[in-house]
Amino acid sequence: MDLEFRNIHIDMFALSKAEKNQPKTSLEDTLITEFQNEMYVTRGVVLVTKGRASMRYSVVHGIEVVRAAKAALIDYVPCLISSTFSDIFIKLVGSISVNDAMPSKPENVIEQAIVNYKQITGAKLSFRRAENIAKLGKKSTLYTDKRLAKNLDPRVQQYVKEGKLGKTAAKYISYENPDKQFSLATMVISESWTTRDIELYRAGGQDSPIRKTMYADIDTIQKEIEEYSGYKTQIIPKTKNTGTMKINFYGTEQMIDIAQKLLKLKHDCMYTVLGRHNGEKEKQEVSEISIKYSNLDIIDDLRAVLTSKEGMSMR
16 A cells, blocks of 8 residues: 555545535534644544546545534645555554544554554555645644734624634635725625635636526526537526536547546536447537536536636547
8 A cells, every 4th residue: 555644625525425414423523623723633534545637535534534624614634545445454543543542643543553554464554744734734724714813804704703704715805905805705695606706706707706697607608618628518507506517529539538527526516428429420420418517616617627728629
């Protein structure tokens, strides 16, 4: 096993629907308290694997730590990364975490698990430690709180205290000119903007961010995706925030091209391939990939990956 210990951004974890919705445990309550009290997390070790490039990380062990970090609005979580973990190693990490009378830092638990693993199997393991690991836990949230207190309009700070605005959104707003922060925060709340919407607004995008008035934006978004990707695109809303995006293509080569772009999505979504995409007539008959979106963040995400320079079509 090739092991690396470093921090991973909270958005880079691929959690299943069951993992997202499972009941909160007593360990999670403890972890959330530690995070919120600006403590370095000393309970629970996160083991993750990663597939091909640009794909997110799958949690093998320590899902409670990831869920707690997300609930406490923590940006980064310390993780041990490998292409695969043996069942013995996973059980050792779990038993050390549970049996310790006093909680230990994740790296200390990992070191002890490596010692025990060698005693049992005879195999010697080691792990690389990333330089930025010290920036986790306490420092990431503490930095945000200090920045908001120093740079954010008091009226916007009140929005955060009242729960109307998240800390991450407030951090992005804090980079705006002070005289514009309150109006921007009010707009973010009323239009339910994402942090990427705020970034696009601050960058001066003409058609950005995607406000939650989807029907007015459909034509512009479709044209933008078609222009940059080369694929004919149709967005079919079902409700204000849900619907289907259909992308037309010809042949297996183009299907693979689109699928590789979809791997770069930050949000989970379901898609199906319809029509002929193999055989002699594949390049003459149009096929389509149908993508269901459950919120407008997914549309924003799709537009980002399909209109990037890497998203230029092979056509």
